[in-house]
Each structure stands twice: as C-alpha cells, then as structure tokens.
Amino acid sequence: MKKLYVIKIGGNIIDNEAKLAAFIKDFAAVDGLKVLVHGGGKLATKLAADLGIEQQMIDGRRITDAATLKIVTMVYAGAINKNVVAQLQANGCNAIGLTGADGNAIKAHKRNHPTIDYGFVGDVDEVNTRLLQSLLEQNIAVVLAPITHDGNGLLLNTNADTIAQEAAKALSSIYDVELIYSFEKSGVLMDAEDDASVIPSINPTTYSELKENQVIFAGMIPKLDNAFAAINSGVSKVIIGKAEQLQQLITGEAGTTIKR
Amino acid sequence: MKKLYVIKIGGNIIDNEAKLAAFIKDFAAVDGLKVLVHGGGKLATKLAADLGIEQQMIDGRRITDAATLKIVTMVYAGAINKNVVAQLQANGCNAIGLTGADGNAIKAHKRNHPTIDYGFVGDVDEVNTRLLQSLLEQNIAVVLAPITHDGNGLLLNTNADTIAQEAAKALSSIYDVELIYSFEKSGVLMDAEDDASVIPSINPTTYSELKENQVIFAGMIPKLDNAFAAINSGVSKVIIGKAEQLQQLITGEAGTTIKR
Numbered sequence: 001m002k003k004l005y006v007i008k009i010g011g012n013i014i015d016n017e018a019k020l021a022a023f024i025k026d027f028a029a030v031d032g033l034k035v036l037v038h039g040g041g042k043l044a045t046k047l048a049a050d051l052g053i054e055q056q057m058i059d060g061r062r063i064t065d066a067a068t069l070k071i072v073t074m075v076y077a078g079a080i081n082k083n084v085v086a087q088l089q090a091n092g093c094n095a096i097g098l099t100g101a102d103g104n105a106i107k108a109h110k111r112n113h114p115t116i117d118y119g120f121v122g123d124v125d126e127v128n129t130r131l132l133q134s135l136l137e138q139n140i141a142v143v144l145a146p147i148t149h150d151g152n153g154l155l156l157n158t159n160a161d162t163i164a165q166e167a168a169k170a171l172s173s174i175y176d177v178e179l180i181y182s183f184e185k186s187g188v189l190m191d192a193e194d195d196a197s198v199i200p201s202i203n204p205t206t207y208s209e210l211k212e213n214q215v216i217f218a219g220m221i222p223k224l225d226n227a228f229a230a231i232n233s234g235v236s237k238v239i240i241g242k243a244e245q246l247q248q249l250i251t252g253e254a255g256t257t258i259k260r
Numbered sequence: 261m262k263k264l265y266v267i268k269i270g271g272n273i274i275d276n277e278a279k280l281a282a283f284i285k286d287f288a289a290v291d292g293l294k295v296l297v298h299g300g301g302k303l304a305t306k307l308a309a310d311l312g313i314e315q316q317m318i319d320g321r322r323i324t325d326a327a328t329l330k331i332v333t334m335v336y337a338g339a340i341n342k343n344v345v346a347q348l349q350a351n352g353c354n355a356i357g358l359t360g361a362d363g364n365a366i367k368a369h370k371r372n373h374p375t376i377d378y379g380f381v382g383d384v385d386e387v388n389t390r391l392l393q394s395l396l397e398q399n400i401a402v403v404l405a406p407i408t409h410d411g412n413g414l415l416l417n418t419n420a421d422t423i424a425q426e427a428a429k430a431l432s433s434i435y436d437v438e439l440i441y442s443f444e445k446s447g448v449l450m451d452a453e454d455d456a457s458v459i460p461s462i463n464p465t466t467y468s469e470l471k472e473n474q475v476i477f478a479g480m481i482p483k484l485d486n487a488f489a490a491i492n493s494g495v496s497k498v499i500i501g502k503a504e505q506l507q508q509l510i511t512g513e514a515g516t517t518i519k520r
Binding site for chain 1: 269270279310311333334335336337339340341342343345346349350354355356357358359361362363364391394395398400407409412414415461
C-alpha cells in the first residue's frame with residue numbers, strides 16, 4: 001500500500017500569514033500523496049462582525065444559522081481554500097481545493113440533536129474515496145474545506161477535525177494512512193503548562209495507564225479518543241503536534257504518535 | 261470525438277434564485293460531457309457595499325484592488341460556485357467546482373495594460389485540458405468560477421466569457437465542443453429592441469454582410485468576433501441565446517448559431 005498523509009491545520013495557523021506561508025512550504029515538500037484539511041480561523045467571525053451579523057450561541061456552542069452558513073461558505077471554501085491552493089501551486093505542489101459538494105467528495109446530514117438545533121451543521125456520512133483517489137493518483141494534493149453537503153442542495157458547516165478523521169478512515173481502505181493533527185501545542189503533554197512535557201508515544205495500554213493515573217490533561221481526552229477511533233478503523237498512525245514542526249512530526253522526532 | 265458542451269451563464273441568472281434553479285435543472289438534464297462557467301452577478305457588488313469597500317472605476321472600468329479581489333474570491337469561488345455545485349448534486353448531476361488555481365486548471369497573468377492598471381485581473385494563458393478531461397471522463401460536470409491564478413500565488417479576477425472561450429478552444433483538441441453563451445436576450449437580434457428578431461444562424465459570409473449593412477447591433481460585435489475566434493480555433497459551434505431556453509439552444513430551436 002502507498003503511504004498517504006492526511007494533515008489537519010487549525011485556525012491558529014490560518015490566521016497567521018507568516019506561519020501559514022511556512023506551513024504551506026513544508027506541506028509542499030512532503031513526499032508522496034497528501035490531503036490537507038483546514039479549519040476556519042477567525043476570518044469568518046471577523047467578516048460576520050463587519051457585516052453586523054450576530055453569532056448565535058446556545059449553551060456555549062456556536063449555531064450556524066443561514067447568514068452564518070453563507071459567511072463560512074465564502075470564507076472557508078472561497079477565501080481560505082483558494083488562497084491555500086494558489087500558494088501550494090506557487091510552491092510547486094499541484095493542489096485542488098474541494099468542499100464536500102465538489103464531486104460529491106463528502107456527504108453529510110444536518111445534525112439532528114435531541115435538544116440543541118445547531119443549524120446548518122453537518123455530520124459526515126460518506127467520503128468518496130474513488131474521486132479522491134483519482135486526484136491523488138494524478139499527484140494532486142487535495143485541500144478540503146470544512147464544508148460538506150447533504151445531496152439535496154444544502155451546504156453544511158462541518159468540523160475540520162471530523163473531516164480529517166473521516167477522510168483518513170475511508171482512505172485507509174486504499175492507502176497506508178498517517179493522520180496528523182496540528183494544533184498550538186507540541187503534542188500530548190504530561191503537564192498542560194509545560195510544552196516540553198510531550199509524551200512521544202501512546203498505545204492503547206499506555207493510554208489506559210495515563211488516564212488512570214490522571215496524567216493526561218482532560219481537554220486532550222476527546223482528541224485522543226478520536227485518534228484511537230481512527231486507529232481502530234484502519235488508520236495506521238495518528239500524530240498530534242505543532243504545525244511549525246510538520247517535518248519532524250512525520251519523521252517521529254516531534255509530537256505524540258498514537259499507534260496500536 | 262465525443263461531444264462536449266461549454267455553457268456560460270451570466271449574472272442575470274445568478275442573481276435570480278428561481279431562474280438559477282430552473283437553469284440548474286436544465287443543465288443537469290443535458291446529456292453528455294459538460295462544463296459550466298458562471299459569472300459573478302451583483303452579489304459581489306452588494307457585499308462590497310455592505311462592507312463599505314468602494315468600487316474603484318477608471319475610465320468606466322471596474323478595477324480589482326486587493327480588497328475587491330478578496331470579495332470576488334469569496335463570492336465567486338465560495339458562495340456562488342459551491343451553491344451551484346450543491347444544487348447540481350441535488351439534481352442528480354455530479355459536479356465539481358474549480359477556480360483556475362485548482363489543479364492548475366487555468367493559468368493566467370496579471371493584465372499588463374499600457375495606460376490602465378486593472379489591478380488583480382487575469383488574462384488567460386493556458387487551460388489544463390488533462391485535468392478537465394480526467395474529471396469529465398468520470399462523468400463529473402466541471403463548474404468554473406471566474407477566478408484564475410498566476411502560478412506564483414496570486415489569484416486573479418477573470419472575465420467569465422473569456423474563461424468559457426478559452427476552455428472551449430483548449431478542449432476542442434479532445435472533444436467536439438459546442439460553446440453556449442447565455443445572456444438576457446434571445447440571441448443576436450436584427451433589432452435590439454425586438455426580442456423576436458433573432459438571426460437564427462450566422463457564418464463568416466453572412467457575418468460580413470450583416471456588418472456591412474449595419475444590421476447587427478454594435479454591442480454584439482465584440483461577442484460575435486469572439487465567437488468567430490473560437491470557431492477558428494477548433495470550436496465546432498457557438499450558440500448565443502437565453503439561459504431559460506437551454507434545451508432549445510442545444511437543439512437549434514432557439515438562439516443564434518455561429519458556424520463555419
């Protein structure tokens with residue numbers, strides 16, 4: 001099986017022009033097949049504020065109403081996605097930017113929550129591996145925006161971490177997939193305040209021990225549970241760490257590697 | 261050679277939700293390989309106004325400054341392109357939305373005009389027929405937004421008529437291409453005020469006669485010159501007419517057909 005990297009970058013990189021440029025250069029230099037999933041950053045919030053559109057929050061959660069959906073579609077699928085693609089091209093990396101609607105790449109359904117109406121938020125149903133494979137095999141890096149569709153004409157705002165995970169899981173039927181989550185910290189930390197306390201490697205046994213001894217920062221547990229879910233669905237490795245260290249994350253010299 | 265339709269819809273359709281929905285239904289029903297090129301409509305102008313960004317005009321021409329480029333990228337590549345794609349999917353037509361940056365589909369250069377600085381406006385250099393063919397052969401309709409890139413990281417605002425023409429010309433090396441320009445009138449008119457005075461067919465000989473006798477409305481001449489340029493570069497037919505009559509344009513029952 002060929003190796004495929006599915007790499008997610010968070011909003012903190014998207015919002016920082018210099019960091020984004022450095023990351024794009026590093027991503028362009030990664031050998032082999034690759035998928036980039038980008039989050040949204042603060043641009044959408046800023047545009048909403050500039051247009052006087054209030055962000056609806058229910059129980060601390062952001063609701064995607066119709067006006068917000070228009071904004072995130074413009075910002076994620078337009079501004080961010082196309083600028084990332086153009087910059088990858090400038091770095092000699094052929095890339096194509098897609099939402100879930102494009103080529104029916106990712107189908108989702110509008111979230112149906114018993115108590116909260118999240119609005120136009122999508123939960124992923126299916127990733128079109130055939131389309132992604134046909135692009136990847138032409139040596140085109142696929143850049144996924146966090147927007148999906150329901151097949152009935154609705155675009156849906158969708159969590160970028162989830163898109164990365166679902167794409168990685170689906171593509172692991174064809175490729176040897178490594179899933180890399182980049183965020184602002186250096187990896188999974190023993191001490192949330194100490195960026196040098198990275199746990200280099202976690203497997204199911206050590207994960208149980210770490211949780212039992214309450215070594216892991218509670219905020220990391222959902223991320224790690226998701227990582228193990230990916231591993232259990234065929235992804236060969238999940239790596240968590242800083243976007244600024246992409247090359248070292250891939251070689252295992254930085255970040256936390258989660259394996260069976 | 262397989263037949264390919266390259267169909268351009270103008271802003272008047274984009275701006276009208278009901279007309280757009282009807283057009284998308286008709287486009288989805290067109291048999292065979294197809295490319296849709298959409299213009300921008302008034303959405304970008306409205307968003308710029310809402311954000312208090314002034315449209316710069318020089319000698320009656322709109323200038324794409326940096327702020328306007330951001331807006332057209334969001335509106336054309338984000339809002340319009342993705343909604344068209346999602347609606348095509350809902351009509352059973354698999355479609356993928358691209359800018360020129362995606363997969364290096366259309367490379368352009370920033371317009372270098374001796375007296376007017378148009379800003380971030382692109383003139384097309386090259387259409388990546390290999391990429392478009394690989395998508396079309398998977399029975400995916402390609403939906404092109406009027407945004408290109410220069411290969412050095414710049415996105416460029418590009419005339420949708422030009423994109424349609426350049427795509428049609430380039431793809432005529434592989435396909436039997438019919439290029440359809442839809443606009444607000446029923447075709448090339450003998451009398452600009454009379455929508456029933458459509459000239460059903462024009463060839464180089466009759467075009468010379470029509471021009472000589474000043475039968476053709478002056479505003480149509482650049483459009484027709486472009487149509488003949490396309491014909492002379494391998495496109496087999498250019499059809500000009502109303503988007504509401506897409507099916508009849510294709511069968512030759514409506515609009516003006518321009519042929520050798």
